[in-house]
Amino acid sequence: MRIIECGGVWVGPGRPPLGPTRIYIAEGSIEEIEDAPEIRSDLFVVPAFVDAHCHFVWSGLETILVDLGGAASPRGLLDIVAREKDSERTGEVLRGFGFDESTWEDRRLPSLEELDGVSAGRPVILKRVCGHAALVNSRILEQLPGDAPGLDRSTGLIHEGVIFDLEKLFPPEPRLLRQACRNAVRMAQEAGVTSVFTYESYMTAKVLRDSKPGLRTSVCLYGREVLEDPRGSALKEASGLKFFLDGSIGAATAAMKVPYSDGTEVEPIMSEDEVMEALELSESLKLVPNFHAIGGRALELLDRVSGRFLASRGGRLTTGIRVEHAEELKACWPGSWDSEVHLFVMQPNFVSRWQMEGGLYQQKLGREAGRGLSPFRTLVDADFRIAFGSDGMPFGPLAGLSGATEHPDPEQRLTVDEALYAYTLEAASVCGFREVAGSLRPERTADLAVLSGNPYTTPWSELEVVGTIYKGKVVHEKVQVLQEL
Structure with missing residues (x-):
């Protein structure tokens, strides 16, 4: 005892x-x-704590990759690459993660010529903090397919599209992935997290399983990969499939209803037919469909198609439908969302990191549109289930809980009780961790x-x-x- x-x-x-x-x-x-x-x-x-939305192996890999978070300018980013060009810690490819040009005074990204000039002929992949944009040099461009979607060959900039294939085209060495799993477990334990719902590829799901991590894991596979290979070895152990309807606000690839400050308008990545196919595949495999949908246009698409799909099944589904992020939900509220079907998994750390006064979201969308995102209170008051996850930006709950209780829009703030519930007991229930889903009690x-x-x-x-x-x-x-x- x-x-x-x-x-x-x-x-x-x-x-x-x-x-x-x-x-x-x-x-x-x-x-x-x-x-x-x-x-x-x-x-x-x-x-x-239960992290209901993370990329567990990738979060561990971030601790090994070259840290780009300290770059404060285009020159600063290039200087980091120059210092690391001979380092072997990320394997053959120099991999960096975490730059955020929205915090720079000069928000111009380095040119392809500048990146080639400091990389000494070594393949380089530099991912933005959101994971939805990356800079690559000519050594990587030479190996990418000629019709790679989302790639600007003149700049080496990737938005969406082939960015999701980089792991498959340039897989990290096995030793790095094994170390990433160990680092991720330690990071979770230090954050008070004992259960994670994580998005993984077939490759990283196998590495995670073989590592026998000292915490609960529920693995959601990428739907695009499963569509290409519906017999992957990790499929029988998966709990869900993930599909991307849009990108990120920072990369200006989220399909927002409100135009970006520079006038850019973005449409969803998937068509209505593709969303329907994703729902049908998930239902046939009895796996929970997870839809990444940040912007109002993406959310409207999901609301519309999932409503049709639900009606075609007589109002009954094998599983619920998880809506990930849902930041611009107010722009298409109340829609036809169904509290018996749609589960919302949101990131309060996005609020505390990018949504506060003068932050990235206001820069990208304007003050009013930026501060009104992530409507936690709207969902709670409408009796929808809401769970929290970090998306690894950064990993861990304490960095984000202030975003729930100190939301820039006072009408969207949660109480401490509600915020804790969304990051612990309700997250456990939503993710299927039944043994830790109930209140603290004997037994x-x-x-x-x-x-x-x-x-x-x-x-x-x-x-x-x-x-x-x-x-x-x-x-x-x-x-x-x-x-x-």
């Missing part, structure tokens, strides 16, 4: 947080939760995150995860959180 002594506990929605508490743990489960008014502690316990699996303070009285930015318990065992500990009885 082991115990946690803490100053407070959130056990689930609809109940006020407990005060000083002693939690007894035995054989991987909660044995008893006991009031202990004599305890003096700042520690606060919540159910372990429940002991998956817990220990925070440094009380989120009801302390800003999220001042909190950290100081302990993570997975199935009753400590997997991350900055201070002692479990004591032997």
Whole structure:
């Protein structure tokens, strides 16, 4: 028997947080939760976090790739490549990730000639922070198909299209992927996350399975890959299929109803027939369809086609339909969305990172359109299920929960209770992790995150995860959180 002594506990929605508490743990489960008014502690316990939308292996790979986040200008990006041109840590291809030109004073991207000039003939792939745009040099261009969609050969810039094939065309070395899995597990444990719903290719799904990670995983495969090969070895273990209806706001490839500030208008990537085919494939395989849809045009398309599909099935589906991101949902609300069918998985970290006053979204879309995205309160008040995931930007919940409770539009803010629910118990339910989906109670699996303070009285930015318990065992500990009885 082991115990946690803490100053407070959130056990689930609809109940006020407990005060000083002693939690007894035995054989991987909660044995008893006991009031202990004599305890003096700042520690606060919540159910372990569930990341309902991430790219787990890729997030681990980011820790190995060349970090481009420090680039503050086109020259700065080129200088990083020049410094790394002889490094072997990313294998034959120099791979970098994380540049964000929206934060630069000079937002021009380096030219193809400039990138070739610093890469010394080595193949180079530099991905934008959103993952929906990349810069490549001539060594990569030489190996891409002549009709590669989304590629501008004059600049080396890729938007959508072939960007999703780069992993297959230029696969990371197996040693890098194995290390990525180990790094991702450690990163999750340090963030208080014990369960992840992750988007993977056939290749990375196999690596993840073989790594036997020390946390719960539910794998969603990319629908485009499954359409090409519906007998892939990872398919029988998958829980869903992912399809992209648009891109990202940062890359100006999200199919927004509101035009971008430069007048650009973007249409959805998929046609109505292709969305219907995706729904039919998912239903035939009994897998949950996951649709990446950020902009209002993409969301309208999904709403329209999924309504027709639902009607053709007599109003009954084998699974629900997951809508990922749904940032411009207010532009097509209420539509014909069905709370019994559509589940919304959203990213509060996008709000805290890009949607606040003067941020990227306002630069791209204008102030009013930018601040009105990610309508959390609209969905909650309409009794829709909403779960949170990080999308790895960055990985972990604390970076994003402030976006839910401090949304720039006060009418869209959630309470601390609602935000925690979306990142823990409801996320577990949406992702199929039933053993950790219920409220904290005796006999429940002991998956817990220990925070440094009380989120009801302390800003999220001042909190950290100081302990993570997975199935009753400590997997991350900055201070002692479990004591032997």
